[in-house]
Amino acid sequence: MGGALFLLTAAALxxxxxxxxxxxxxxxxxAVLAMVGSALAWGRVTDPARGAYSAIGDAIMxxxxxxxxxxxxxVAIALAALLxxxxxxxxxxxxxxxxxxxxxxxxxxxxxxxANDLIVVFLGLExxxxxxxxxxxxxxxxxxxxxxAIKYFxxxxxxxxxxxxxxxxxxxxxxxxxxxxxADFLADNLLAANGLLLAxxxxxxxxxxxxxxxxxxxxxxxxxxxxxxxxxxxxxxSASKAAGFAALLRVFLSTFDLYRLDWRxxxxxxxxxxxxxxxxxxxxxxxxxRMLAYSSIxxxxxxxxxxxxxxxxxxxxxxxxxLAYTFMVVGSFGVATLVGRRxxxxxxxxxxxxxxxxxxxxxxxxxxxxxxxxxxxxxxGFLAKFYVIGAAVxxxxxxxxxxxxxxxxxxxFVYLRITVAMYMTVEEGDDAAAALPFVRVPPAAALxxxxxxxxxxxxxxxxxxxxxxxxxxxxxxxxxxP
Amino acid sequence: xxxxxxWYLVLSAMLFTIxxxxxxxxxxxxxxxxxxxxxxxxxxxxxxxFSNVLNDVAGQVVVFFVLxxxxxxxxxxxxxxxxxxxxxxxxTADDVSMLRG
Numbered sequence: 001m002g003g004a005l006f007l008l009t010a011a012a013l014x015x016x017x018x019x020x021x022x023x024x025x026x027x028x029x030x031a032v033l034a035m036v037g038s039a040l041a042w043g044r045v046t047d048p049a050r051g052a053y054s055a056i057g058d059a060i061m062x063x064x065x066x067x068x069x070x071x072x073x074x075v076a077i078a079l080a081a082l083l084x085x086x087x088x089x090x091x092x093x094x095x096x097x098x099x100x101x102x103x104x105x106x107x108x109x110x111x112x113x114x115a116n117d118l119i120v121v122f123l124g125l126e127x128x129x130x131x132x133x134x135x136x137x138x139x140x141x142x143x144x145x146x147x148x149a150i151k152y153f154x155x156x157x158x159x160x161x162x163x164x165x166x167x168x169x170x171x172x173x174x175x176x177x178x179x180x181x182x183a184d185f186l187a188d189n190l191l192a193a194n195g196l197l198l199a200x201x202x203x204x205x206x207x208x209x210x211x212x213x214x215x216x217x218x219x220x221x222x223x224x225x226x227x228x229x230x231x232x233x234x235x236x237x238s239a240s241k242a243a244g245f246a247a248l249l250r251v252f253l254s255t256f257d258l259y260r261l262d263w264r265x266x267x268x269x270x271x272x273x274x275x276x277x278x279x280x281x282x283x284x285x286x287x288x289x290r291m292l293a294y295s296s297i298x299x300x301x302x303x304x305x306x307x308x309x310x311x312x313x314x315x316x317x318x319x320x321x322x323l324a325y326t327f328m329v330v331g332s333f334g335v336a337t338l339v340g341r342r343x344x345x346x347x348x349x350x351x352x353x354x355x356x357x358x359x360x361x362x363x364x365x366x367x368x369x370x371x372x373x374x375x376x377x378x379x380x381g382f383l384a385k386f387y388v389i390g391a392a393v394x395x396x397x398x399x400x401x402x403x404x405x406x407x408x409x410x411x412x413f414v415y416l417r418i419t420v421a422m423y424m425t426v427e428e429g430d431d432a433a434a435a436l437p438f439v440r441v442p443p444a445a446a447l448x449x450x451x452x453x454x455x456x457x458x459x460x461x462x463x464x465x466x467x468x469x470x471x472x473x474x475x476x477x478x479x480x481x482p
Numbered sequence: 483x484x485x486x487x488x489w490y491l492v493l494s495a496m497l498f499t500i501x502x503x504x505x506x507x508x509x510x511x512x513x514x515x516x517x518x519x520x521x522x523x524x525x526x527x528x529x530x531x532f533s534n535v536l537n538d539v540a541g542q543v544v545v546f547f548v549l550x551x552x553x554x555x556x557x558x559x560x561x562x563x564x565x566x567x568x569x570x571x572x573x574t575a576d577d578v579s580m581l582r583g
Contacts, residue, residue, distance in 0.1 A: 119544050126551045130558050137562055149562045154514050157555055158505055161521035164548065165498055168525050171541060172491075172532035 031078035031106070035071055061116035061179070068319055068470065069113030069246040072326050076238035077106045079330040082448035083337050084231035091139065091229075098138055102235060105131035109243030113250075118167040118177040121247045125163065125211065128243055129156045132236060136228040148227025155210070155220040163207025169200030179255045186258050201263050204251060205270070211244030212300050215273040222285075225293035226347070230340055233289065234333035237296045238326040245303055245322055253307065253315055260310045267308045272403050274301030279411035288339075289347045291414055292332055295373060298411050299325050305404050306388035309395035312471075317387035320470040324372070324380035324459060331369040331452035335362060338441055355422040362441060363422045365453050370415035372456045375408050380459035383467070490531040497524035511563050515556075522552045 084098055108127025115121040133156060137149025171177050173196040174185045210217040225233045252263055278298025285291040299321075306318030339355065339362075340347050356363040372381035385408060392401040459466050501520035508514055526545045533541025 119547055123547060123551065126554070130554055133558050133562065137565065140565060146562070146566050150511060150566060153559050153562055154505070154511070154518075157515075157518045157559070158502070158521075161498075161501070161518060161525065164522065164525045165528065167544075168528040168532065171529065171544075172535070175536045175538060177540065177544065 028078045028081050031074040031081065031103075034110075035074040035078075039067075039071070060111075060114045060120065062114060065246070065250065065319075066110075066114040068323075069242060070110055072242045072323050073106050073109045073113065073239045075323075076235060076242065076326050076330060077102055079327075079334070079448045079452060080231050080235035080238070082444045083234055083330070083334045084229075085444045086442035087229065087231050087337055087445075098135060098232075101131040101135050101138075105129075105135065105235075106239055109239050109246075112243040113246035115247065115250070116179050118170065118179070118182075118251070121251070122160070122164055122167060124243070125160060125207075125247065128240060129160065129211075132156075132232075132240060135232045135235070136224055138232060139229050142227075144227040145229060146227075148224040151220055151227075152224045159207050159210035159217065162203050162210075166200045166203030166205075166207060169196050169203060173197035173200060179250070183255050183257070186256070197259070198262055201252075201256065201259070202266065205248075205263070205266060208244055208248040208251070209270060212241050212248060212303070213274075213297050214270050214300050214304060215277040215297065218274070218277070218297050221297055222290050222293040225296070226287060226289045230289070230333055230337040233293075234330045234337070237292075237329045237333065241296070241300065242322050242326060245300075245307075245318065249307055249315060249318060253310060257310070264308060264310055267304060268397065268400060271301050271304035271308050271400060274298065274304055275404055275407040276301075279407040279414070282411055282414040285414075286349055287347050288349060288352065288418060289333075289336055291418065292329070292336065295411055295414060296329060298407055299329075299373070301407065302385060302388050302404060305392050305397075305400055308397060308400060309388075309391040311391060311395055313394055314388065314391035316467075316471040317384070317391045320387055320467060321384040323466065323470065324384040324456070327452040327455045328369050328372045328381060331365065331449055331456065332373065334445060334449050334452065335366040335369070338362065338445060349418070349421050352418060352421045353424055359441065362449075365449050366422065367419050368453055368456060370419055372460070374412040374415040378457075378460045380456050380463070380466075382460065383463050387467075487531055487535050490527060494524040494527035494531070497521075497527070511566075515559055515563070518555070519552060522548055 081099060081102060084102070088098060105128050108124045108129070108131065111124030111127060112121055113124075115124055133149055133153040136152050137146050139145035167177060170182065173194065174182045176182055176185065206217060210220075213221040225237065228236060252260075252267070256263060275298055278294050278296075278301055282291050282294035282298065285294060303318045303321050303325075306314040306321060308314070309317075336347060339351055355366070368379065372379035375381045375385040385404075389401045389404050392398075392404065498521050501517040501524060504517035504520070505514050508517065526548055529541045529544050529548070533539065
């Protein structure tokens with residue numbers, strides 16, 4: 001539903017020839033329309049009389065879960081498009097292409113979130129990724145951008161081959177690729193030799209773990225995040241990761257729920273590695289985009305903590321985390337877009353020195369995003385971490401909860417380091433700081449940052465509506481039709 | 483004479499492994515690219531075999547989806563490679579010499 005809307009408008013977008021600023025506006029309107037469509041669908045799926053339903057031959061499932069991710073992804077598109085508007089003009093790349101790719105890739109993400117069939121997951125993932133490969137290399141004149149495109153492309157297609165092999169093995173073991181039928185089959189039959197199925201699990205986890213940047217499948221993340229144009233990075237870190245988690249959560253928590261004893265240990269190891277590597281390697285970085293890339297890896301670890309709990313509470317925590325994280329990460333990379341200046345030239349830590357004096361509001365916004373990512377109370381980030389760790393404790397994964405808390409402390413150091421750089425008092429006669437250029441804040445980007453900021457703070461203060469939303473957004477398995 | 487299905491699965495697993503190893507060992511983007519194709523086609527073989535074993539046509543339909551996706555990947559991947567080679571023409575010579583191996 002939302003996906004079809006997207007595709008149609010994206011095609012219309014490609015042929016138009018409107019004035020400047022129109023493309024971004026159009027993208028935002030499309031995203032908002034899809035968001036409204038999702039909200040209407042939400043009313044329908046939560047209505048007990050009607051409930052969730054599947055469409056297109058059981059290939060697509062419209063339930064609270066897919067609507068939730070529909071909203072997360074459309075939010076990411078709208079915010080990233082607002083950031084991209086000024087960025088593209090600054091770089092002299094203005095045109096509809098990036099927006100078309102963004103919408104197409106968002107459509108892929110929506111398809112992944114709504115998929116009720118492993119093949120649809122694969123198709124959605126490829127739609128998402130192929131558009132993203134091009135977006136990563138969008139800045140033709142920058143070698144870094146091209147390098148990130150080729151790295152992302154090679155490793156991305158490598159991992160999707162793994163995902164596909166996993167699908168093939170699961171198909172061989174269960175006789176279907178449809179989630180409902182797989183679950184029915186697993187409930188009815190006890191597999192005597194389930195090696196095929198378990199190998200399929202492992203390969204699926206590799207493929208999806210790559211998409212969400214879980215360690216040890218994270219090696220592409222810092223390079224691609226650093227090299228890609230910053231608004232694209234914001235989109236990559238939010239929408240692409242959310243879509244990956246949508247597929248991961250639906251496949252493992254609802255379809256393979258019966259085999260949780262088999263996949264929980266693997267998920268545990270992944271979560272621990274992701275948390276530890278993400279937060280510790282972030283500390284040694286000097287480039288702010290790279291720091292944020294590693295911190296996004298450790299955020300993926302937190303979502304995996306929620307997934308590992310394999311309970312409704314863990315799932316709701318993971319969903320809430322993803323929604324809160326989307327706003328925080330788009331905001332953070334948004335600030336990086338503005339500070340990075342022409343050509344994405346300077347994302348080093350010294351470029352942020354004394355930002356509080358040059359641009360007090362921008363520095364304040366960035367501080368809020370960073371504090372939220374660190375999980376300071378009164379922000380959405382605190383509650384997000386609180387819910388996933390609470391779910392882990394409830395599922396008696398005490399060690400995992402402990403590791404999550406320790407890595408939260410370690411990564412807090414990273415965020416504080418950036419904050420200190422921004423607020424470090426610039427002494428009299430400090431030529432280096434005085435020579436730093438003025439940071440221009442265009443209105444569209446300011447709007448995007450403002451929305452992200454308001455969400456982060458308001459949800460930190462009044463979380464209950466969003467928490468209820470996440471709690472109701474559990475995936476449903478409708479048993480297959482005839 | 484019929485060949486046991488297991489051999490098809492073994493063959494596709496071997497092809498997949500060759501592709502995966504090739505991708506990690508080789509440094510030429512074009513060869514890496516071919517390795518990815520090899521992996522995808524190995525999976526196609528698996529799908530067709532299972533489809534035959536299970537007597538279910540869905541597995542063969544999947545192969546068509548995979549072929550289409552692989553074609554789309556080729557288009558984008560070659561585009562990226564060409565963009566890089568155009569920017570750094572000196573990389574071409576190395577690539578060509580590496581292609582012989």
